[in-house]
Amino acid sequence: MTDTAVISDGAAAAVALDPVRAQLLGALRTPGSATTLAAELGLSRQKVNYHLRALETHGLVELVEERRKGNMTERVMRATASAFVVSPQAWALLAPDPDASPDRLSAQWLLAVAARLLREVGALVTAAGRRRVATFAVDGEIRFASAADRAAFTRELGDSVRDLVARYHDAAAPGGRRHRLVVAVHPAMTPDEPS
Incomplete structure (x- = not known):
């Protein structure tokens, strides 16, 4: 199993x-x-x-x-x-496409990115069988004092991630392997809210 x-x-x-x-x-x-x-x-x-x-x-x-x-x-x-886990691929005609409307601040775009993440990681896990797939994730929670703080945080986070990607991305690396990077921020649900 x-x-x-x-x-x-x-x-x-x-x-x-x-x-x-x-x-x-x-x-x-x-x-x-x-x-x-x-x-x-x-x-x-x-x-x-x-x-x-x-x-x-x-x-x-x-x-x-x-x-x-x-x-x-x-x-x-x-x-x-x-x-x-049911992949959005199971409902291919209904699967959202993050490239169709890349509004990075919309919840719909985040859902499309999450669906793509589930599709791709699901395919990797299925192909790997019992072997481990090299992945990494960060999950945490942050409480912002204001909407302005949230906006400043997302700007800084975006800038930091872009700098880190620019430092390590090597499009011409022989034998290199592409990896997808997803960073998301969304309101957290309280424990009593239905999921």
Whole structure:
């Protein structure tokens, strides 16, 4: 089982986002059978089997073992990852394009950049399999005293990042590898706000 899998196929995303199937994926972080899952989720075994087949068809769950119980075979399944992220690529026609309207101060542009980040890192993780992907992220929170302070901070941050990029970017480096850099600032949500 991998830590996080990225779902980039639209049909697999639709299957995973069904409320009952999402519950099953969560429960199957620990292997279980249709019988144990039915009892845990308060569903019929037949209904659980139906949903498990759909999840298995799209590679979201896998067979761990088969056990003989009387005249029947119990299939023990588990999720193929402990967490799933749906890539905007799954909804290719709806995926936002950051190059379409590059208003760097708009929330819509930030969402488009985040969607591209998810698409690209998702593709890298999927291609790498169990190997690690060289990435780096900074996550923090800052409280500004005023809008003017926020504006000054974003200007300074932008200038600092541009200077750092100019210092290390080498377009002609033999064997060099391009990396994408994303820096974002947005209002933080309080713990009681719905996400």
